Amino acid sequence: MRILVTDANGTTGHAVIRHLVARGADVVGLVSQDSSRANIAGLGATPIVGDLRDIEALRLAMDGVERVYHICPAWLPDEVDIGEAVISAAQSSDISLFGYHSTIAPHLEEVPSHWAKMQVQMALMHSGLPFSIVQPAAYMRDAFEGLKGNNLEPPYRTDAPLSWVDVEDVGEAVAILMTRPDQAGGTYELCGTDTPLAAIDMAVILSQHRRQPIAARTMPIEEFVRHSPYTGFSAAQLDRVRAYFRFVDEFGMRACNSKILAMLLGRSPTPFGAVAERL
Template sequence: MTTVLVIGAAGKTGRAVTAALTSRGVDVRAAVRSARRAETAYAVGARSISVVDLETGSGLDEAVAGADAVYHLAPNVHRDEVGIADRVAGAAARAGLSRFVFHSVLHPDDPSMPHHLRKAAAEKVVRTHLPGATVLRPAAYHQNLVDAALAGRITVPYSLDSPFTNVDLADVAEVAATVLTRPGHEGVTYDLAGPEVLSVRDQAHVASDVLGRPVEAVRVEIDEWVAGPGASLTAQARDDLLAMFASYDRGGLVGDSSTLRRLLGHEPRTWAQALEPA
């Protein structure tokens, strides 16, 4: 049985990738930052748990030992994204692994977003250790806004009219499982953008139609966001997200869906489908 080490398996993306892998009969070893996070990973099918410290590298060599592949997703807007990539890819290289997938972001070279640039630098570090690594560059997820839509009010601190090609998390996880378990993806970078260009205002209109009840789209002023959701963040993470909001104001985040469609072998899930009950 193939064993895949999933870094960040207790998070939203890690859980989705774990579920997609286990549905294919893959043995998933979940890398989590503390033992108390283990139940979250077990709940979606992980067979074993490795506690690792991505900031120091403690536990990484032990976690990688015996694995056939690694899926690496760093914590969101982490200040040491490049260092973490260096430690994880280095451990995989020392273990002699040839299959490694790095979860990056759509348009990592956009200079207006510091955390995107760290993703770009991390991609290069990964490929320095493992030239055959596969890089996935997903757009923002539908799921980032689903709960808000279901509650009747989508609130964002950027333009309601900027365009986005959001992608479904399940589609990203399906692609991840494919490139981790099938040959032919070595050394390739894939942009994963959804099939529709929609603004937040458009998404609210679609949600209203799908749910059969009004869904508002509301722009929150930056000062209000800083005093609210942004207040609990580090200064660096807050500044990274403020830069992202400003970039979204200027042009949203749009990519080409043709690669996702080809890798899936079927139509990607739309925003309307993401709102439907499971």
């Protein structure tokens, strides 16, 4: 089975490709830069360079492909336009399943990065394509962006509760969905935590695993976005990042439980402590 993965050189793309290849899929990885080819080939996939905004390049990437898993690079202000372009290319290709990488709680209109995914989901509904939608929680590994020495410093209040998931579990679940028959029509919330974790909870777990005290404290958003991976972001991208973190600071992001992910994996999802050990 030949499967195209977009944004193949990102964190999600790598995880999805690894697990697709492990399941015997023939994977094509679409990347935006020629310099990313080696990374994709190293994962066992065939790299192809193309612009996600170029419908003709997308059609070329989909030539001979049976299924597409669309991931959009994070925080892009034209995410809806990109999604519509990928959908349009798929409509003129012989695609048996269009997998879309959305997010938990895409209905949050006040969070542009979430609302954009809701609009792409609506475009899929209108497209006539056979599709499945994956809605993952925040990645556990992203919590480590705020780990500065012995301090865990997220850009929101330290008691804000969030749902989390291991990106490797997401990659495995996506690979299962994209390689099984008769998967069209599903929408899957992927979460690895039944009880939301705040930064203060994560600090306790990290202290146990690192055998040294880790404290949780809030870093101002403007200071946080001066660090990787946000350096080099456009003003429009940073506006979306700020909107997300401000929402989390006020409300948290409690949106799902682990039951669907456990069903797909046939096991319990990976806990935060195990991710802490791995990283």
